[in-house]
Amino acid sequence: MSESAQAWVAAGVRAVIGAHTQAQDAGRTDDIVALYASDGVLELPGADPVQGHDALREAFKGWAPTRPQRHLVGNTVVTVTAEDGATAVSDVVFFQRGESGWAPLVVGRYKDTFRRSGGTWLLQRRVTTYQA
Template sequence: MTTSTEASVAAHVQAAIAAYAHALDADRVDDLVELFWPDGAAEITGVGTFEGHEAIRAGYAGFSPTRPQLHLVGNTVITSATEDEATAVSNLAFFQRDDSGWAVRLVGRYDDVLRRRDGEWRFQRRVTTFLP
């Protein structure tokens, strides 16, 4: 893979990860679902695995924010990449605001597989694991 291809893959992976966090925090479930391939899966450890658009939509509909929230995702490392598939791992900190201000509620990690089809990058599988 050329340096420019590696940079392009990295940019698309980062864009999908950021779009997911923004859609989740803004309660835009339809936008979140569209970040997955129709045969994609979202697994939230301890909660369940949602396979396919309808299951992902139903699963995430149950997570509507009750207060302002913010998912900060960082330290993303692309662990493997080709022109059509990439795997990545990222750290996650979930903040929520209440009457006393913003506070970290959860920390965890995302393990992702993204695929490119017809020039478009989307999640094939996203595993969310929360740390104790």
């Protein structure tokens, strides 16, 4: 794969990660679900995997923000696995604003698997881990 093709894949993957973060912090459930493949999976520590659009929609509705929040995602490393596949590892810090101001509540890492379908990059699997 050419260097320009790899850059195109990395840009597409980073765009999905950013769109997911902004939609989640704004509580736009349908926008989040649209970023996952129809059989996409979300894995969180201590919980059963959430799979498929219906289950993802229900889960993200339940996690809709009740106060201002921000997921700051960075240090993303994208690995192209095929012309229509990639993985990414990103660090994440979750902040929420309370009465005393903004506070970090969670530090973690996303391990994402992507596939391209119909020219669109979609999350196939997101595995979230939390750092102690």
